Amino acid sequence: MYKAIVIGTGPAGLTAAIYLARANLNPLVIEGMEPGGQLTTTTEVENFPGFPQGIMGPELMDQMRKQAERFGAKFRSGWVQEVDFGTRPFKLTLEGGEALESETVIISTGASAKYLGIPGEKENVGRGVSTCATCDGFFFRGKKIIVIGGGDSAMEEASFLTRFAASVTVVHRRDELRASKIMQDRARGNEKVEWALNRTPIEVSTDEQGAVTGLKVRNNATQEEELIPADGIFIAIGHTPNTKFLGGQIVTDEHGYIIVQPGTTMTNVEGVFACGDVQDTRYRQAITAAGSGCMAALDCEKLLEGAMVRDWSETLNP
Known part of the structure; x- marks a missing residue:
C-alpha cells in the first residue's frame, strides 16, 4: 500500500x-x-x-x-x-x-x-528532425526548414519557424489543407512560407556525416519522386x-x-x-x-x- x-x-x-x-x-x-x-x-x-x-x-x-x-x-x-x-x-x-x-x-x-513511419525519421530525431518548433526552432537560424502537415498545428509551426529560418516549405499529402481558414491565410500571407502540396513524404535524406539534407517525396499527381532540400524537418501531424x-x-x-x-x-x-x-x-x-x-x-x-x-x-x- x-x-x-x-x-x-x-x-x-x-x-x-x-x-x-x-x-x-x-x-x-x-x-x-x-x-x-x-x-x-x-x-x-x-x-x-x-x-x-x-x-x-x-x-x-x-x-x-x-x-x-x-x-x-x-x-x-x-x-x-x-x-x-x-x-x-x-x-x-x-x-x-x-x-x-x-x-x-x-x-x-x-x-x-505522431510520426510518419518513413525511413530516416525516428533515427534522426534531435539531429535535424523535430516535433516541436518552439523547442528547436532557434537551432535553425538562417536555414531551410520543412514542416510536414496540413492542420492548424502545422500552419502555426510554419509561421513560428519563419522567425528563424531562411525559408519554410510546407509539405502535405493532399492538395488541400485541413487547417482553419484563418490559419491558412496567415501562413499563405507569409513570404517565407513555400508550398509542396499533394506530395507524400517517402524518406528523410542525410549526408555521409548524418546531417539532414532534405525530404524525399512522391508527387501524387505525376508519381514522380523528388528531393526537397532542407536542413531541418519538423513533423506536425499531431x-x-x-x-x-x-x-x-x-x-x-x-x-x-x-x-x-x-x-x-x-x-x-x-x-x-x-x-x-x-x-x-x-x-x-x-x-x-x-x-x-x-x-x-x-x-x-x-x-x-x-x-x-x-x-x-x-x-x-x-
Missing part, C-alpha cells in the same frame, strides 16, 4: 515525485516505456530556467530523477497495463501481472508525437495522449486528453490527478509540465491531509 503513486517520469512526473518525497509521502514512480519522457530524445535544452548555457535533455531528466531519489522517491521499471479507480485504495496492474495499491495516483504519462491504459475510467476530451478542474490537477475521480502533456493541449513545454507536476503533488498532499473540498466529480459525472 502506497500513499501516492506517480505514473510517468517526464518533467511533470519527476517534479511531482520531488514534492511528494519532500512531504514524506514516500511516492512510488512507475517509469513507463520511455523513462524521462520526450526530453530524452532532445539534444540541447536552452529554455529551461536555471541553465544559462543550456543542458542536454537526457542529462536534465537524470538530474531531476536523482533529486527525487535524494528525498526518498522509489522507482519501478515497467508500465501500467490496467487500473481500477472504482474504489480506494486504487489498484494498478503492471506488466507481468504485478498488482499495486495506492491511496492516490498522479497520471503524468504525457503525449506521444500528438496522441497516453491514456488508453485508463480504460475510460477518467474523463477525457474527444482526443483522449484528460480533463482536469480548471486551476487544479483534479480529475473526475477523487484521489486521481493528472499533470503534464497528458492534460495539456496548448503549451506542451518542459517548464509548464514541471509546474503542473508541482500542482499535482500539492493537490495530492492536501487531499491526503483531508483539506481538499471536492465537487468536481459531480460536474463531470452528473
Whole structure:
C-alpha cells in the first residue's frame, strides 16, 4: 500500500515525485516505456530556467530523477497495463501481472508525437528532425526548414519557424489543407512560407556525416519522386495522449486528453490527478509540465491531509 503513486517520469512526473518525497509521502514512480519522457530524445535544452548555457535533455531528466531519489522517491521499471479507480485504495496492474495499491495516483504519462513511419525519421530525431518548433526552432537560424502537415498545428509551426529560418516549405499529402481558414491565410500571407502540396513524404535524406539534407517525396499527381532540400524537418501531424491504459475510467476530451478542474490537477475521480502533456493541449513545454507536476503533488498532499473540498466529480459525472 502506497500513499501516492506517480505514473510517468517526464518533467511533470519527476517534479511531482520531488514534492511528494519532500512531504514524506514516500511516492512510488512507475517509469513507463520511455523513462524521462520526450526530453530524452532532445539534444540541447536552452529554455529551461536555471541553465544559462543550456543542458542536454537526457542529462536534465537524470538530474531531476536523482533529486527525487535524494528525498526518498522509489522507482519501478515497467508500465501500467490496467487500473481500477472504482474504489480506494486504487489498484494498478503492471506488466507481468504485478498488482499495486495506492491511496492516490498522479497520471503524468504525457503525449506521444505522431510520426510518419518513413525511413530516416525516428533515427534522426534531435539531429535535424523535430516535433516541436518552439523547442528547436532557434537551432535553425538562417536555414531551410520543412514542416510536414496540413492542420492548424502545422500552419502555426510554419509561421513560428519563419522567425528563424531562411525559408519554410510546407509539405502535405493532399492538395488541400485541413487547417482553419484563418490559419491558412496567415501562413499563405507569409513570404517565407513555400508550398509542396499533394506530395507524400517517402524518406528523410542525410549526408555521409548524418546531417539532414532534405525530404524525399512522391508527387501524387505525376508519381514522380523528388528531393526537397532542407536542413531541418519538423513533423506536425499531431500528438496522441497516453491514456488508453485508463480504460475510460477518467474523463477525457474527444482526443483522449484528460480533463482536469480548471486551476487544479483534479480529475473526475477523487484521489486521481493528472499533470503534464497528458492534460495539456496548448503549451506542451518542459517548464509548464514541471509546474503542473508541482500542482499535482500539492493537490495530492492536501487531499491526503483531508483539506481538499471536492465537487468536481459531480460536474463531470452528473
